[in-house]
Amino acid sequence: MIEIRNRLLYINNSPFVVRGGELQNSSMSSAAHMRPIWKSLSDSNLNTVLGAVTWEQIEPEEGNFDFKELDACIRDARAAGLKLVLLWFGAFKNGMSSYAPSWVKSNPHRFPRVVVKRPDGKLRFTEVLSILSGDETKDADSIAFAKLMSHIRRIDEKHCTVIMVQCENEVGLLSDSIDRSSMAEEQFQSAVPEDLLNFLREDWNSLHPLFKEKFSKPSVTSNGGNWEQVFGESPFTNELFMAYHYAKYVDHVALSGRKEYNIPIYTNVWQNQYGKQGAAAGGGKPGEYPSGGAIGGVLDIWMRFAPTLDFISPDIYVNDYDERCQWYSHKNQPLFIPEQRRDEYGARRMWRAIGEYKAIGACPFGIDSLEYDTWKKHYKLLKEVEPLLIDAYKNDHPMTGFFFDEFNSKAPADVIHHNFPKYRVTIERSRVFGVPDVGYGIIINYSPDSFVLVGTGFQVTLTAADNQLQAGIAKVQEIYFENENLRTLRWMNGDETQSGACIMMPSEKIDYGDFPVAISIPAGSKMAIAHAYTIPSYEG
Ligand code: DGJ
Numbered sequence: 168m169i170e171i172r173n174r175l176l177y178i179n180n181s182p183f184v185v186r187g188g189e190l191q192n193s194s195m196s197s198a199a200h201m202r203p204i205w206k207s208l209s210d211s212n213l214n215t216v217l218g219a220v221t222w223e224q225i226e227p228e229e230g231n232f233d234f235k236e237l238d239a240c241i242r243d244a245r246a247a248g249l250k251l252v253l254l255w256f257g258a259f260k261n262g263m264s265s266y267a268p269s270w271v272k273s274n275p276h277r278f279p280r281v282v283v284k285r286p287d288g289k290l291r292f293t294e295v296l297s298i299l300s301g302d303e304t305k306d307a308d309s310i311a312f313a314k315l316m317s318h319i320r321r322i323d324e325k326h327c328t329v330i331m332v333q334c335e336n337e338v339g340l341l342s343d344s345i346d347r348s349s350m351a352e353e354q355f356q357s358a359v360p361e362d363l364l365n366f367l368r369e370d371w372n373s374l375h376p377l378f379k380e381k382f383s384k385p386s387v388t389s390n391g392g393n394w395e396q397v398f399g400e401s402p403f404t405n406e407l408f409m410a411y412h413y414a415k416y417v418d419h420v421a422l423s424g425r426k427e428y429n430i431p432i433y434t435n436v437w438q439n440q441y442g443k444q445g446a447a448a449g450g451g452k453p454g455e456y457p458s459g460g461a462i463g464g465v466l467d468i469w470m471r472f473a474p475t476l477d478f479i480s481p482d483i484y485v486n487d488y489d490e491r492c493q494w495y496s497h498k499n500q501p502l503f504i505p506e507q508r509r510d511e512y513g514a515r516r517m518w519r520a521i522g523e524y525k526a527i528g529a530c531p532f533g534i535d536s537l538e539y540d541t542w543k544k545h546y547k548l549l550k551e552v553e554p555l556l557i558d559a560y561k562n563d564h565p566m567t568g569f570f571f572d573e574f575n576s577k578a579p580a581d582v583i584h585h586n587f588p589k590y591r592v593t594i595e596r597s598r599v600f601g602v603p604d605v606g607y608g609i610i611i612n613y614s615p616d617s618f619v620l621v622g623t624g625f626q627v628t629l630t631a632a633d634n635q636l637q638a639g640i641a642k643v644q645e646i647y648f649e650n651e652n653l654r655t656l657r658w659m660n661g662d663e664t665q666s667g668a669c670i671m672m673p674s675e676k677i678d679y680g681d682f683p684v685a686i687s688i689p690a691g692s693k694m695a696i697a698h699a700y701t702i703p704s705y706e707g
Contacts (some may be wrong), residue, residue, distance in 0.1 A: 169430045171477045174501040175560055176431065176527045178250075178327050178430055182557050184521070185330075185528025186546040189217035189506055190535045192260075196224055198239030204535050205247035212546035215330065216244060217252040217346040217530055223268045226311045241319075245328040252505070254333040255315065257420065258308040261437065261447065263459035264296040269424050271296070271307060278304050279350070283343035283410050287533040290347055295340065298416040309423035320428035320447050333428060333505060334421040336415050337437040337482065339457020345405035352429040355408055359397045363411055364390060375497055382407070386630035402453045407468065408607035409459025414472035419473040435505050438459045438486050448484040463494040470498065482506035482532070484498065487624060488516045492524045505685040506532040514545045515607040518606055518622060521549070522568015522609030525560065548693055551648055552609075552621045555694075559611045559619075571596050571606040587612040590629045590638055590699060597626045597671050599687045601680025608672060608693075616641075618697045623690040626665075629699050636701040643670050647692040659695065662686045670697045 169178050176183045188208065193216030195201060208216055218240065226232055244251050256266040264272070271278045272294070279300035281293045296304045312334065323329050341347060345355065364385050367374070371384045381403045389397045398404040421432045439462050441451035450456035461469035461479045469479055481491045488507075496502050502524045507513045509531030520526035531542055559566055567585045574596065583594040588598045594608065596603040608622020620627065631638040643659040657663075663671055672695060677687040 169327055171431050171501050171527075173497065173560075174525055174527075176330065176501075176503075180332060182560055183250075183330070183527075184549065184553055184556060185215045185252075185503070185530065186213050186218055186549055187215035187249075187505075187528045187530035188213050188509075188534025188542060189254075189530050189532045190219070191533050192219055192256075194535050195219055195240050196221065196236060198236050198243060201240055202243055205243050208534065209247045209249050211543040212550050213534070213542070214550075215248065215250040215252060215528065215530075216534070217254060217333070219256045219336075220260070220315060221256040221266045222271075222308070223266050225315060226268055229268075229270050229307075232311075232314050232318070235606075237318075238322060240326055241323060241617075247475050249328075250330045250335060251328055252331045253315075253319070253329055254505075255312055255420075255424075257312055257335055258296050258304055259338040260336040260338060262295070262339050262460075264294060267296060273305070278307070279348060280329070281340060281343075281346045282348040282351075282538055283340070284347055293342070297346055297348050297351065298412050299346050299354055300348050301350065304669075305419055307422045312420050313423040313427050316424035317427035319430075329430065332370075332424065332432050333480075334424065334432050334434050334476070335417055337435055337457055337460060338417060339437065339460030339703070340409055340454065341457055342454055344402040344453040344458045346411060352414075355405075356393050358391045359385075359389070359394055360411070361390065363468070364397070370467065370471070373498065374467045375463055375494070377494075378467055380600070381464060403464070406453035406458045407465060409453075410461065410465035410468045411472060413459040414461070414469040418473035418475050421473065425475050433476055433478050433480050433503060433505075434461070435480045435482050438462065438481055438483060438491060440485050442589060443485045445485070448482070463497075466494065466497055477501065478503060480505050483516075484508055484532075488519065489523075492520055496524050501527055503527040504529040506530065509533055509537050509541070509543055511605070512572065514541050515572070515605065517545060517549075518567045518607040518609055519570055521556070522566050522612055525566075546651070548621065550618075552694060553613060554648070554651065555613075555619050555621070556609075559613065562613075565612040566609060567592075567594075568609040568691055569594055569607070569625070569628045571603075573605055574603045585610070586632065587618075589615045589632055589701070591632055592618075593630075594625050595627045595628075597624050597674050598665070599674060599678050599680075600682040601678035604674035604676060604678065606672075606674065616699050616701075618670070618699070620670060620672055620695045620697060621693060622672055623693050624672065626669045626671040627697075628669045630675075631701045631704075633701070635704060637704040640664065640667055640670060640699050641698040641700045643695055643697045645667075645691055646694045646696050656692055663688060670695065 439456040440449040442448035517529040521530035606624025
């Protein structure tokens with residue numbers, strides 16, 4: 168059984184931390200192409216691979232399903248000891264409909280297209296399927312998704328190789344904020360549905376602040392008003408209209424799959440970012456990013472009108488990482504990041520997601536076209552500390568996660584403060600001579616006076632939360648796992664704790680600068696246990 172409990176993923180009652188990576192879009196269309204790749208991925212310490220299953224490939228003719236390549240991929244991934252998250256590229260992929268089979272694409276009469284307004288003001292058809300022009304697209308997409316889910320159940324239920332499914336990919340409308348086809352227009356001019364008005368009124372206090380920045384609470388007299396009458400004329404009203412309908416669409420597809428096989432289903436979201444626009448991320452206005460996708464301002468709409476989804480995930484490439492982790496932890500949603508940057512910059516942030524937000528996983532995109540060393544190293548450490556993490560999850564130990572990017576002498580000093588029940592900790596870059604290095608890590612407060620520290624390039628000082636008390640460090644030990652048993656490697660003191668002043672997790676590369684004395688040491692196991700104590704503070 169695979170399920171989400173208390174924001175975590177469980178497989179057969181054991182918590183599962185995803186060490187994942189997403190394949191390039193076309194990789195999993197071919198078992199032969201993937202055959203040599205699975206082992207390199209598991210050798211690189213991944214335990215999970217995210218790969219696409221496309222509508223065009225599994226249903227090339229209406230009603231004729233072909234799962235040959237998928238079955239071989241599932242078998243080969245399983246043989247390599249990997250789990251899979253399957254990405255349903257159905258009617259929508261990055262706001263487009265390029266993965267619809269040709270029998271759908273070539274029949275716009277049955278599967279109507281979105282109409283958008285061009286910059287010159289003229290209307291034009293797009294290649295994107297309309298969710299507002301009848302039910303044919305939704306029904307066909309749902310039938311295919313349900314077939315996929317019942318097939319996975321049949322071939323995989325007893326193995327649990329497929330652990331989650333993503334329904335569609337980054338839905339929303341690009342190039343305009345709203346579908347301007349005649350049927351869409353008719354709905355936009357009709358009364359705002361009562362389920363939406365009631366939800367906004369009843370849940371107003373718990374709505375994400377980004378929604379309340381744009382709209383006011385609908386008054387009781389607004390019943391019967393159309394979208395612009397109730398919410399005003401703006402691209403954000405258009406976005407709200409699209410979000411309501413996309414959420415219902417995705418829910419319908421997801422539910423048809425859930426009825427066949429009950430494993431976690433989520434959808435992912437292209438993130439907006441003012442001033443940054445690229446082919447695959449960013450954009451400041453609805454339509455520059457996919458309008459109606461579940462970005463922060465309309466996240467509540469999605470959570471309410473797509474209840475089948477276990478959670479909604481951000482793809483974080485160009486945004487403030489922490490801000491988006493916070494958005495998607497809204498109302499205690501589980502956090503899973505299916506796509507993020509695959510460089511060191513991205514890998515360092517995985518520790519923030521896991522340590523601070525208990526993320527199910529934070530996965531680099533394009534893992535199969537990358538030299539694996541970056542993630543191999545990070546995932547080796549994550550794999551080693553997994554028993555400690557799981558223990559922390561089970562016992563609800565307080566934790567934090569953090570990172571330091573390349574040092575920039577012009578940027579304000581980066582110092583992180585975190586409050587644990589008995590101690591306030593201050594986390595800084597580990598102090599070396601010369602240029603400070605990057606860093607990342609997590610700290611688990613596993614008993615009131617004890618901490619597990621994981622990572623590199625940082626140092627920690629403690630003060631007592633109670634200001635009648637004074638804190639000190641009793642001892643620090645570098646630790647490691649030997650056959651799943653935790654062992655002490657070194658007792659750290661002297662230069663390695665700045666004479667008892669702090670717990671140091673040394674940098675990977677040390678920089679002596681121009682100082683001739685050897686004091687700094689390079690990172691060892693990247694795991695330590697520290698015990699602290701408090702005594703009454705002295706008042707002279
Ligand atoms: C986001 C999409 O969800 C992925 O499928 C892929 O197209 C990446 N962008 C490319 O950066």
